[in-house]
Amino acid sequence: MPLTTIRKKIDRTLVTLRVNGAERRVAVRPYDVLLDVLRENLSLTGTRRGCDMGTCGCCTVLLDGKPTLSCLTLALEAEGRSITTVEAVAGVEGLHPVQQAWVDTGASQCGFCTPGFIMTALAFVESHAAPTEAQIREAISGNMCRCTGYLSIIEAVARGAAEVGRRRAAGTYASPLGDV
Numbered sequence: 001m002p003l004t005t006i007r008k009k010i011d012r013t014l015v016t017l018r019v020n021g022a023e024r025r026v027a028v029r030p031y032d033v034l035l036d037v038l039r040e041n042l043s044l045t046g047t048r049r050g051c052d053m054g055t056c057g058c059c060t061v062l063l064d065g066k067p068t069l070s071c072l073t074l075a076l077e078a079e080g081r082s083i084t085t086v087e088a089v090a091g092v093e094g095l096h097p098v099q100q101a102w103v104d105t106g107a108s109q110c111g112f113c114t115p116g117f118i119m120t121a122l123a124f125v126e127s128h129a130a131p132t133e134a135q136i137r138e139a140i141s142g143n144m145c146r147c148t149g150y151l152s153i154i155e156a157v158a159r160g161a162a163e164v165g166r167r168r169a170a171g172t173y174a175s176p177l178g179d180v
Contacts (some may be wrong), residue, residue: 020088035070057143098160109147129165
């Protein structure tokens with residue numbers, strides 16, 4: 001018997017996802033993970049597939065402002081929640097302070113892990129204006145980079161946090177997370 005005749009048709013459910021501030025309607029299967037829906041259905045390819053096991057952090061997005069591994073999150077679980085991907089981080093004025101610090105410190109080597117690190121760092125600096133190195137290390141502990149020794153990444157997070165703090169104090173900071 002051919003395989004096609006024994007496969008069951010899996011029905012898709014139409015859901016509304018709030019991605020980067022916009023409502024997006026998409027048909028998903030019960031087992032579709034958020035990573036696949038973002039990349040394949042919504043063409044948001046900044047979120048990377050790394051390990052598919054939740055150990056590397058490459059697929060990190062923000063779900064209601066909190067770092068979330070999109071390779072382990074069912075798309076159905078994200079309905080009605082705010083999803084922020086790396087595509088929404090830079091604003092009309094240019095790079096977010098965390099992104100600019102990444103550039104200034106040379107925190108990227110090959111760049112594959114960068115989107116996941118940026119999302120983790122973004123969530124962290126939103127609540128830590130002057131973090132210690134130990135706090136930064138703890139915050140990024142769920143993200144892996146195979147190219148760097150992490151020192152430039154730690155420096156980038158510290159610089160990004162300091163700049164966010166400076167802009168907040170001056171009243172000029174606009175969070176890419178909006179109301180989350």
